[in-house]
Amino acid sequence: MLELAHELLQRFKTGTAFVAATVTHVNGSAPRQPGASLVVDADGAVLGNVSGGCVDSAVYQACEEMLLGNDWARTVTFGYSDRDALDVGLTCGGTIELILHHLDPSLEPELARALADAARDKPVAVAMVVRGPERCLGRMIIVRPGQPSIGSLDNTHLDQAAVVQAIAMLHAGRTGTVELGVADGYCQEPMTLLVESNTPAPRMLIFGATDHAAALAGAGKFLGYRVTICDARATFAAAERFPHADEIVVDWPHRYLRVQNLGGSAVICVLTHDPKFDVPLLTAALRQPVAYVGAMGSRRTHEDRLVRLREAGLTDHELERLHSPIGLDLGARSPQEVALSIAAEIVAHRYGGTGAPLRNAAAIHHEGFFPDAVLQGLDVGHDPGISHTSSHSQEPG
Missing domain, CATH: 3.40.50.720 (NAD(P)-binding Rossmann-like Domain)
Structure with missing residues (x-):
């Protein structure tokens, strides 16, 4: 959602409810990466995309259905082996998993603050449960450097583990999923968090x-x-x-x-x-x-x-x-x-x-x-990547 911070802040200002469909996992040649979102608000307006066009219409329909129903969070999957996905055009040979989250601005003041930070290019991370116990699905913790975390996933130990993971992702400038297992002692069932990081522009x-x-x-x-x-x-x-x-x-x-x-x-x-x-x-x-x-x-x-x-x-x-x-x-x-x-x-x-x-x-x-x-000297920014050399013919000299 953080990639749509400027636009979503307007929904918070007007109190307009919306459903955010956010990519949590991709496999193969799916065109968008974790953290990409498509948002449908109560007025029918749409923001962003999750597939570059392949399944956006189907996701839009799922968001509309959630706006009319009682669910507040659920997961959906489209893939090349899924006939419905083929029908709507996901023929690129990939699988895409999403979480749909029904949000009421009046009940999410801390999310509004996180979006405001992202819109002002301040560092902030949002960790959300995208797989695990149904009671926890969609719960969020918000992390800012040097400040107490906001929100709760389920219990104190789990919250502390989530904060550690979110801080690590934020300092690496990464958005992606992290796994918390039963063996870690943090939760009774395996849980997956999507951590969205916003870092200052490089x-x-x-x-x-x-x-x-x-x-x-x-x-x-x-x-x-x-x-x-x-x-x-x-x-x-x-x-x-x-x-x-x-x-x-x-x-x-x-x-x-x-x-x-x-x-x-x-x-x-x-x-x-x-x-x-x-x-x-x-x-x-x-x-x-x-x-x-x-x-x-x-x-x-x-x-x-x-x-x-x-x-x-x-x-x-x-x-x-x-x-x-x-x-x-x-x-x-x-x-x-x-x-x-x-x-x-x-x-x-x-x-x-x-x-x-x-x-x-x-x-x-x-x-x-x-x-x-x-x-050793990484700033809160983007991946430096791999070094390659190339040539280009330019001015005579």
Whole structure:
């Protein structure tokens, strides 16, 4: 539900009851992941989706039925072996499990607070029972860093276990399920919790106030980053040139970067294409515990840059982190196309993608992991993912 925080807050303000259908488990090629929600309110309005269109109409109907009935929480499953699912179009070879939750805003003030935190990009996690004793189904605990938890699942020991799990998921920036077993002593029946985590948007720092930077800022914003444009030249760093940037900074890039507190989810894109900016900036950037560092330039520029960076004291291990020339090989020419290639490389790097056509790929979805070096300084953000290198033909240099 947290992904729909802004919209759901309006339902709380008007007191409009709704049913939220939230993905709790997927198997195979189901297109949405745990935490994705479709919401149907008492006025018939619909928000979000849980399948990219495959079974949304059937889920919508199930939500409408719950709005008219007495159930307040139940689970449903659609899969490729389920004839009803095939009838409504889930032919992608996956299984999707959901929990339907009937919510009355007047009875859920703490959920409203959690949604408000998520809408303001504050860290908050909601742990909900999605499998287990029927009396517990749909119960929630809300966790915020440094504050007492709110809500109860069933008993004190179970609540404490849920809080520990929710805090761990929140600090990892993850949404997903966790299992609590009978052997743990927390519950008399096995129980599954869905933990939805909302963490501050990861940062994208773009250095160089160019047309390519303007296009990349739009792509970064689309991907959910908080975008900063930094350039030492005030004439070029004009607000009207970068409508998608969250902030525009006029400063020497390396000086600005050195005072930033960045963590494992941040990405740095160096588009200045000028040694007097690039060398001190990349020297600082490649020693930051960030997810991705890329720099624009031709292969000749890159080779010259590597010489300068080694002279500045960077090791081969540090230089291996540099994605240059930046982006995937899409044959891009325009600033918008180059921005797309850079954004594509960032996504591939995060999830371990290869950049190859999916028709030739063994798997559509890749599972990322936390490298040990990143885990040690991980911020509350997104998975850094797996490192891959690629090339892109850009400006002559």
